Amino acid sequence: MTDTSTDDEREQVSVPSEIEFPRLLDFYDLQTADQTQIHEFYDNLRAGQLTTTRCTDCEAIHFPPRIVCPECTGDALEYVDLPHDGELFAFSAVRGGLPLGLREHEVPYVVGVVDLGPVRLSGRIDDAAYSDLEIGDSVSLKIVDIDGPTDEDRVFYRFEPQ
Numbered sequence: 001m002t003d004t005s006t007d008d009e010r011e012q013v014s015v016p017s018e019i020e021f022p023r024l025l026d027f028y029d030l031q032t033a034d035q036t037q038i039h040e041f042y043d044n045l046r047a048g049q050l051t052t053t054r055c056t057d058c059e060a061i062h063f064p065p066r067i068v069c070p071e072c073t074g075d076a077l078e079y080v081d082l083p084h085d086g087e088l089f090a091f092s093a094v095r096g097g098l099p100l101g102l103r104e105h106e107v108p109y110v111v112g113v114v115d116l117g118p119v120r121l122s123g124r125i126d127d128a129a130y131s132d133l134e135i136g137d138s139v140s141l142k143i144v145d146i147d148g149p150t151d152e153d154r155v156f157y158r159f160e161p162q
């Protein structure tokens, strides 16, 4: 595991605090135990560790985290740590078509699929222009705090070039 930003050092991204249809425009998950059964994923991420679920029956590792194993339909799942470093498997630039209200996203920005070994997951690639990147580039986890429109401490993951 590489050094991951602590709470104090994390960048904060903003969702508008006053929007007409918050659940349409705020696409970040609600993250507490009474809102989602995968709250442990967010608890771990908030603490600085990217995790996902592993089935203790068939040993399949899933991403995103599940509450039932899609391979064997068992529900004996445990959270396991994922590497924080990976390789860029695919990427593209977002140049327009953003949901209304996403002032924070100044286009263009890059989204990619990152191969972490056990899983591949998609995410935003920060601090890089499309023309700077190549498939196979090394990227690292970046955890950001999500500001508004709820009062909860929410986080999400991104990646950045190493």
Ligand SMILES: [Zn+2]
Residues within 6 Å of the ligand: 055, 056, 057, 058, 059, 060, 069, 070, 071, 072, 073, 074
């Ligand atoms: Zn299973």
